[in-house]
Amino acid sequence: MSKQTPRKQSTRKPSAAQQATSQQAAAKQAAAKQADAQQATGRKAPGTDSGAGSAEAGGGRVPAPATAPAPETAGSPAKELSRRRLLGTVGAAGAAGLVVGGAGGAAGVSATRDDAPEALTTVGSTRVPFRPAGGGHQAGITTPLQAKGHLVAFDLAPGTDRKAAAALLRRWSRTAEELMAGRAPDADTGVALDAGPSSLTVTFGFGHSFFGRTGLTKRRPIELDPLPDFSADALDPARSNGDLWIQIGADDALVAFHALRALQKDAAGRARLRWQMNGFHRTPGATARPMTTRNLMGQIDGTNNPKPSDRDFDERIFVGRDADQAWMRGGSYVVVRRIRMLLDDWEKRSRHDQEKVIGRRKDNGAPLTGGSESTPMRLDANRPDGLPVIPANAHARIAAPESNQGAAMLRRPFSYHDGFREDGAPDAGLLFVCWQADPLRAFTQVQRKLDRGDALSPFLRHEASGLFAVPPAAEPDGYVGQPLLEG
Helix, strand or coil: CCCCCCCCCCCCCCCHHHHHHHHHHHHHHHHHHHHHHHHHHCCCCCCCCCCCCCCCCCCCCCCCCCCCCCCCCCCCHHHHHHHHHHHHCCCCCCCCCEEECCCCCCEEECCCCCCCCCCCCHHHHCCCCCCCCCCCCCCCCCCCCCCEEEEEEEEECCCCCHHHHHHHHHHHHHHHHHHHCCCCCCCCCCCCCCCCCCCCEEEEEEEHHHHHHCCCHHHCCHHHCCCCCCCCECCCHHHCCCCEEEEEEECCHHHHHHHHHHHHHHCCCCEEEEEEEEEECCCCCCCCCCCCCECCCCCECCCCCCCCCCCCHHHHHCCCCCCCCHHHCCCEEEEEEEEEECHHHHCCCCHHHHHHHHCECCCCCCECCCCCCCCCCCCCCECCCCCECCCCCCHHHHHCHHHCCCCCCEECCEEEEEEECCCCCEEEEEEEEEEECCCCCCHHHHHHHHHCCCCCHHHEEEEEEEEEEECCCCCCCCCCCHHHHHC
């Protein structure tokens, strides 16, 4: 036999790609060891809640596990699964990625792995009934503000009569009820297949023009007469008014879009989209405690809102039993305004100047006369020089019920950002939504006064507007607006 010559060991250096692969592997091993060490000592991964878990403002936090997982044998399948989970996610309350140290340097770890799903939290599982027990108002009026919203208006298609409009409202009501319960409607798109109802609300209203198109002019309420023109208006008719109006709100963007898409599909052949506006709001659980929202100017917005616990809340917000149009009793009227904020101009002002424009402190919403956010404004308080502490043209002073013969409306807005304009300024602001029993005595009265000398007006542009009659919730086995369309 011939003798084999020993093979020489290769002295060729590994390629750059091989070195990178080796470094990544070393980083993953180091991360796994770090995660195992944390698990063995009972320490949590960064970004998880340190307590037993709390539900705030709708439940934004995920409760911590009741018991720690049992120790696992090194190299076991369970051990490898634990490593993959720790490397693949930082938990529901964590950041977008977890940076870990390793032999090859820091490695950013994805937080989108699908082998470690988080449990459905109260944010996702909260359900708002489409038909309130014992009847009452439609959802989306006194419902706490959701994180995502869509405002949509439709015009009836040519040839759509009263009977066809009734069929559309019946279909819309059925779809809304299914979606708000967290169930998939017929021919579902599957967009929100994995989500809970996420506080979804769908609210329907009728515009002034709806009644003429359906032969119901005699049943149109006088409160639905068109709003007057205001000097600050620069309204786009194509984005204003409409035959039918829908407000969609949810604490999950996919759930909100799913509802929007389902209702749009239901309208095919009977109604055409006139305009759509998309808004957002702070996510439940994003603040350490429940608090009034802030708008894009950074101001706390909605401090002086009427509260359901107020003695005269229903009288101010909902149509009474003595209304001329019986089908609107228990309903409400909504004014919708797209208000662009001139943020570049606003942000050049000092905080002191901004607070004088509003009449409240920016940090906590307290009136300039002192106290906390809930402290009543002292409109008669003067400075040593005799001038009012809250300036005469401050927005909070002019809009206050005390300055408007008690007129009040329930403000329930969304913020919006639609990119940037040609001059580089943000196309952003407020989708102003307010509810009242009588728009003439509430919104119109207050807006007329603001129109005459509000210090905030130079920083705002009113670009779209609409007024809609929102009837009460559907009766059992009925649909929204049935007393109007079949009465």
